[in-house]
Amino acid sequence: MKTLMENVMNQIKDLNAEGDLIFSDSKVLKMSAQGGAISEYKVSSAQILGVRVVKNDSVGISFTEALDRDSVRIAVKQALQNAEANAPNVHEKIIKSGGELLDQGLYPEEETDIKVKTEKALWLESAVKALDSRVTVVPHNSYSENIYQSLYLNSSGRKTEFSTKTYSIVSSALLEDRGRKANYHDYHLAHRFQDLNWKKVVETSLYHAKNILSSKTLPTGKYQVIFSQDCLQELMDCFSDFFSAKAVLDKVNPWENKLHEQVISADLSIEDHPLYVEAFRTKMFDSEGVASKALSIVLDGKLNSFIHNSLTASQLNTVTTGHASRGPASSLDVATSTILIKGKNQKPLPPKYLEVIQMDGLYSGANSITGAFSVGIKGYLWEHGEKIATVGGVTLSGNLLKMLNDVEVVGEILEPSNDLTFFSVPLVFHDISIAGE
Amino acid sequence: MQLLETKLAQDIIFQGLAMGASFVEVFVERTETEGMVLRNSRAEDAQSGVIFGIGIRLICDEQSLYGYTNSTEREELLRITKLLGTRIGKLGLSSKPVNFEKVSYPKIPTIADQEVDAKYKLNFFKNIDQQFRTDPKVSQVILSFTKKKQMIEVYNSLGMYATEERPYIRLMHRMVLKDGSFQSEAHHGPGSIGGWSFIESLDIREIGEALLKQAKTTLYAPPCPAGKMPVVIDNGFGGVIFHEACGHLLETTSVEKKASVFWDKMGEKIAHSALTAIDDGTLAGEWGSLSIDDEGMPTEKTTLIQDGILKTFLCDRMGEIKTGHRRTGSGRRQSYKFAPASRMRNTFIEKGPHSLNEIIGSIPHGLYAKKMGGGSVDPSTGEFNFSVQEAYLIKDGKITTPVKSATLIGTGPEVMSKISMVGNNFSLMAGMCGSVSGSIPTTVGQPCIKVDEILVGGEA
Known part of the structure; x- marks a missing residue:
């Protein structure tokens, strides 16, 4: 070949x-x-x-x-x-x-x-x-x-x-x-x-x-919510255009004019780390053959950098970050490898919260430009450290842009998703709309 | 142009039968694709390609063995056949090569092709772009054009040989509006089996106005209130509710595993008596139509539900083997990389007697879902969800405030029994359906319908 x-x-x-x-x-x-x-x-x-x-x-x-x-x-x-x-x-x-x-x-x-x-x-x-x-x-x-x-x-x-x-x-x-x-x-x-x-x-x-099998619906209202790492990863993936310089050029990135501004809670930092050793696999180079390296995307809540390939970098007057993504049948784009969400100012777990373990229909119910989404969910209701009910037959509606600003860090260890390509400290999101009874 | 030598197909089938298979099938595909994207009023991503490969399926009792390759080399094809055959573990009775007889079938009319060059297309798209940008709030217009010609050949050990050439064409429209910190978007994606004439036949002005109205409606709209309420789902892409909530549950792909809530309900009432539902692969020019399915069987019009009673499952060859239900020309796959499975084609609820106004007028408080987004279903539990792209509250029998970010969830059996009124404004809409045998073109459709109660997800 x-x-x-x-x-x-x-x-x-x-x-x-x-x-x-x-x-x-x-x-x-x-x-x-x-x-x-x-x-x-x-x-x-x-x-x-x-x-x-x-x-x-x-x-x-x-x-x-x-x-x-x-x-x-x-x-x-x-x-x-x-x-x-x-x-x-x-x-x-x-x-x-x-x-x-x-x-x-x-x-x-x-x-x-x-x-x-x-x-x-x-x-x-x-x-x-x-x-x-x-x-x-x-x-x-x-x-x-x-x-x-x-x-x-x-x-x-x-x-x-x-x-x-x-x-x-x-x-x-x-x-x-x-x-x-x-x-x-x-x-x-x-x-x-x-x-x-x-x-x-x-x-x-x-x-x-x-x-x-024994899940129950919840009364409609606002809840504190923790997403499983797989669900949080799914959410971040769905709105990955926020990080994309390509989406800036396409005018579909809500953070288009927010470089170096506060975009999410100051307690959070987001990195892409293609060489992270805990990940399922590391990535030595991108689809243009540019060597990979860790990139701080958001630092203490401020947007530090978009992810770039050589095209977006040239057009936006910067240098490629080694995030080119292209398959044999597709055009040049950008993509992350292993996202790390780090946090500070750790708070205790709230006494009562909903843990989401499954989301249905995220991609069809999401607006990648506004950050709004609405999904069917399943999960567990926790109270004072005990699982008191399994929840099903309810929907969760939110806006990721807003949610990332109204969030608390409740742990210091980076926990992995099932596929080991996403790691985050545990996060509690406040006042999330749940529709049920 | 023949894609695979007949002798080679014969040898593969002979090999499979000799290794104990009761049925052997060879699926050959060559698909030529082309596409172009107009973004920022400029042509980008003009591209083309060739998908080519051969899928080999051996069936023994209820076991399906499938392999594929891009190679037309005899050694590679026989190697794959042998690899699959060794799983059967017994010797077959085949002693002579199968002779093929070409299947003749009625050809589904397609929309005529018309040769236009890249420059013409570009100017055509630029003209649309210009028409769509008349409102100052429009910040982006993205037009994605795709065209493909799929040529297939199917050979099987019953001596069947069938071939079809399928032209597909689609133009996706995306409009983005921005006003300060407010942003919204709207999509529309008409498609057809046919050629460029279909694109020329689109009413661009009407599409542009509808997209602008939809995007403007959601630009400042408050979030949808949450809770259980009656919902009117309008025509066209509203048909996604039947597709997700019921259609997938009627495919023998789920039924054969008893992983559909309807697997044992044949002949029973599974929906409101107001509802009759059809899956029709024979509609002229429609996106989900095909003359033969990917097992070489001519397609048909299949009545799934008649006046609420379950009449037919969508059935492919494995479904027939495992359930005993008759095949319906519904064996479909994205490409040679997938074994066929029972899938929908053009699926819709038949039109009823009511006008939209009549239906809206029957609701004191509820939601009018004018345009649906996508959705998904777990056939084993019947649980579905789908998003609403354009929605309004209904108050005292009238359409009132626009709302955004609504999602509908429920279970198939529950919602099917609650469709109590069916309208008379029937229309169809193209979409893509993803499932076990990949992503395939399907059409959804319906007139407006009233669901007496459904859980609407939104702002609590």
Whole structure:
């Protein structure tokens, strides 16, 4: 593939253009069980080549999953045609740096026999059923492994190579009792088969499903709310445009004119840390081949920096922060890697609060420009350190921009999300609208 | 253009049968895509691409084995088939290659294509951009154009060979308004099976006015009050309520696992008698239409619910094997990367006798959801949620104050029994539906409906 990429790059240069290429290769094995047997078994191998060219200050991209000589040649031609269709943009350029960067996820392990993997996949279903007679089915359960490789080459000679291996397991529990139904799922990721925590996934899904089965609604009103780390991560992801210099250029970032101003509580700081060692994986470089480093986005409540790629940096008169994000079939954007929310002025937990463990429909009910959102939720009501009720059938409405200003830090340790890509101190949000009875 | 040599398809199927599969299917796809975004009144992100791959499915009893690759190399395709076949663990009875017979089927009419070059398109979009920016509060207009041509071939061990070319075209409109610290936005995304003529047929002025009205309505609107109340959901994208609250629960993908609350309710009353619901893959030009499904079966018009009674599940081949219900031409997938699953096509509630005014007039206090956003459902519990993009309070039978940030939640069986009035202003709207076999084009639709009570999430 490296030779093919070199050849394609030569074609681009022969056409008096600059460019970069992204190749990705993914091999997946996945199986799930139903009724005590493997009901679905999937193996795959997929490759894709993405071409980006810059000619006469215009950029065009194309991609192809057919990697024969003709298809690749046509992809280059189409990228050039697309560049002609786009308006010139002197700010989008190929980075002028050569050299080779490697980020190979090496996770040595002994090969596990497929029979063992199959038995464990079957166990994901049977274990949930064995633990509670009210489990009717296990609608979502799967074991999967993914070997992924990505290569990058640009016309300045910059080469990067990234590879990783990820195992994942999912289990759910659908319980039924006296006409009521409850479902909850949990998952776990690991780089080595032996690190998968099968028991945790089964027990967590069952624990929450059991509680949700007896959930009650709440009187409509304002509540103190703590989000689970997964829910808080989902919220921050949904509104990640707040950090994005691309969203500033697109005029859809509410913090567009707030650089160096107070945007959230002075007790909070937000960093993106691509090299954070506790994260599921570190990221050595971005999609333009720029070395990654930690970035303070918000410091003591003040907006310190947006995340940039070379295009946004050039257009906004600054330097790239190494947050370029681009897949083979997409245009240049920005993205964070591992968000850390740090806090100070720790306060005690309030005597009564609602812990949100599941949000439904966040993306459809969110307005990324205003920060407003409204979701269906499930969770637990806590009083004086005790879980006094499981809550369901209610909605939560809020505005993240306002919420981040009316928040208290209630712990000092950075707690991780399930996928280890988000870490935050525990936070209590005040006066959140809950609609129920 | 044939995407895969017939002999190679024969050999894959022979190999699969020889390894004990009772059914083998080869799905070949080549999709050519193109797109362009107009942002900040400039053309950006013009792009194109080719999606190409082959999916191989082996079925043995109730087990589905699926593999895919981008390669057309014989060795790779047979390697994947063998890899899947070894999971079956028994020898098959196949002794001779399958001979294919090409399926003939009625072709669903599409909207005619019209060759236009990039410059023409750009000028066309710039003209829309200009029309949309007449109000000084409009701070951004983003137009995203996508066009794709999906060519598929399906071969199976029953000797079936089917092929279809599906043209898709869509133009997403996004308008952002800003006034000091107030911001709001509105979206609209019409799509069709067909070509450029569809884009030319859009009433841009009407779309622009509707977007501006919607964005202005929510710009200063107070948050929606929370609580249980009657809700009128208007036509078009309002159909997302049926799609989420009921449609997904009628797919055998959920039914076969008994993971749908309706799995054992065939022939029973599951909705108010005012409601009849259809899933129709044969509508001319509609975004969710297709002549054959991704298993090669001609699509059809399927009555799901008649006067409140459950009549049919949406069924694919695995659904038929596992539940015994007949196939309905509903086996769909995003691409060769997914095994097919029973999915919706153009799904809608049929029109009823009432006018919108009549329905609004029947409500002393409630919510009028003029335009819905997206939503989601857990089929196993029936719990759904969806957002409202444009909403107004109803007071004493009249539409009054606009409100924002409303969400509706409930369960499918509960809300279906509470649809008590069905209007006569039927319309359809294009959308994308994500589920087990990926993201596919679907159409939702309905006339306005009245739900007697639903939990509205908003400001407490």
